Amino acid sequence: MKVLLVASYPGVSGASKSLITLAEGLKNRGLEVDVLLPGKGQIEGILVEKNINYFVIKHYPWVTNIADANSYKVKLKWFVKKLIIRFNEFRLSRLINEYKYDVIHINALTSDQGANIALKKNIKLVWHVREFLEEGILKTFYNPTKSYKKVNLADAVIGVSDSISEYYSSNIPGIQRIYNGIDVTETTDVKDREKSGTAKLLFINRLVPGKGLEDVLKAAEILKKEKVDFSLNIYGNGSKEYLSKLRRCIDSNNLDENIKFKGFTKDISFAWENADIGIVSSNKEAFGRVTVEGMLYKTFIVGANSGGTKEIIKDQYGMLYNVGSPESLANKLKLIINNKAKREETVKKAYIYAKINFSEDKYINNVLKIYNKILIKSKGF
Incomplete structure (x- = not known):
């Protein structure tokens, strides 16, 4: 079977x-x-490192910021971008003809590259939905009616959580969930980590408004005052x-001794193993990769009560x-900072839960079942 992942x-993002x-x-x-790939970027280095073949053909998202929609x-x-997209589709069509793919799998709802040709x-055609467009990443389709019509022509649509499947159920009735x-x-056991009197908090995610970092800084201000x-x-x-906006907030509240920006890192294990508590503050996370990573790195997670974060934590495997x-x-941070026994007990349960429910093998096998199902169906079996 030959597959083109788009x-x-x-x-580098969760998707x-x-x-x-x-x-x-x-x-x-x-x-x-x-x-x-729709352009050049950091992901290329990872693909080369893992010996995964890739192509770059310029493409633009078919979504825009809600504030700019009108x-x-x-x-x-967008009209000019569509002309470029149409021209580049000729290149993509020749590539697809040459490699004779059985499946074209688009990785997110924000792109439709390859859909027309498929x-x-x-x-x-398989389409992954990994985002709450309006409520999560504050985007909308340029043309919602045409876009959803095209998505529904796919042979399978995969949502990354029950929250996603429910959110899109009216616009994409056939969507099915695969975590x-x-x-x-x-990783080291929580008891074996270096101890200090300072509670070590961690935020690891893209630094964009929808991830709720401004709320985290305001919470930090409250902790400092108390x-x-x-x-x-x-x-x-x-x-x-x-x-710059975030740094101004930190400086104005005298938080520069408490809060440090570390930039992008490939070594997330170091970040997690040097943390007591991870914070997942997204307004509406579609799945919650960071949440699961934290669980697997045996770090207590405090997360926003919405979307995939709520679905994963359930107030049993974090707070x-x-x-x-x-x-x-x-308030939640203070509660768990002052209750180390609760942290250690919850972290153990969360680790087992994440290992069972969110393994790579389970994910890949479930996607492969979809490929096999749609290919068998096309042959009339």
Whole structure:
């Protein structure tokens, strides 16, 4: 079986990590797998490192910021981008003809690259939905009616959580849930980690508004005022403008001794193993890769009570706070900082739960079942 995995973003994100996991797992099961990128970016180095073949053909997302949806200037730019997309589809069509793929699998709802060709050439099309467009990443389709119509022409649509499947159930009735898979190297037990009197907090995610980092900084301000001894390491990339805004907030509240920006890191194990508590503050996380990573690295998770975060934690395998409320987050952090026994007990349960429910093998096998099902169906069996 030959599969083309279509990335929606050439950088490193949760969605791109899941794509790499899938590509590697399918290759290990004997499938021929290529990856299509919409531009050059950090993901290329990882693909080369893992010996995964890839192509780069320029493409643009078919979504825009909600705030810009009615802008004449944005619509004009989209018209020009569509002309470029149409031209590049000729290149992509020749590539697909040459490699004769059985399945084209688009990695996120924000891209439709390859969909038109798959539908025209009767190649099996699978579409992954990894985001809450409006509520999670504050985006919307340029043309929602046409976009959903195209998505529904896919042979299978996969949502990464029950929350996602429910959210899109009216617009994509056939969507089915497959959890992402995440495996990590064995990590030190929470009891064996270096102890200090300072509670070590961790935020690791893309630094964009929808991830709720401003609420985390406001919660940190509350902890500081209440004389809680803590540090917060922040890992991830973001725009200069947004980082400047966050730094101003830190400086104005005298938090510079407590909070450190660490930038992007490939070595997430070091980040997790030097943390007591991980914070997942996204307004509406589709799945919650960071949540599961934290569980597997035996780190207590405090997460926003919404989307995939709520679905995974269930207030059994971590602690939930009211999304958008720094006061609620600060209160939950204080509770768990002062209860080490509860932290250690919960971390053990969460680790077992994550190992059973979110393994890479389970993820890849479930996707492979979908491929086999749609290919068998096409042959009339």
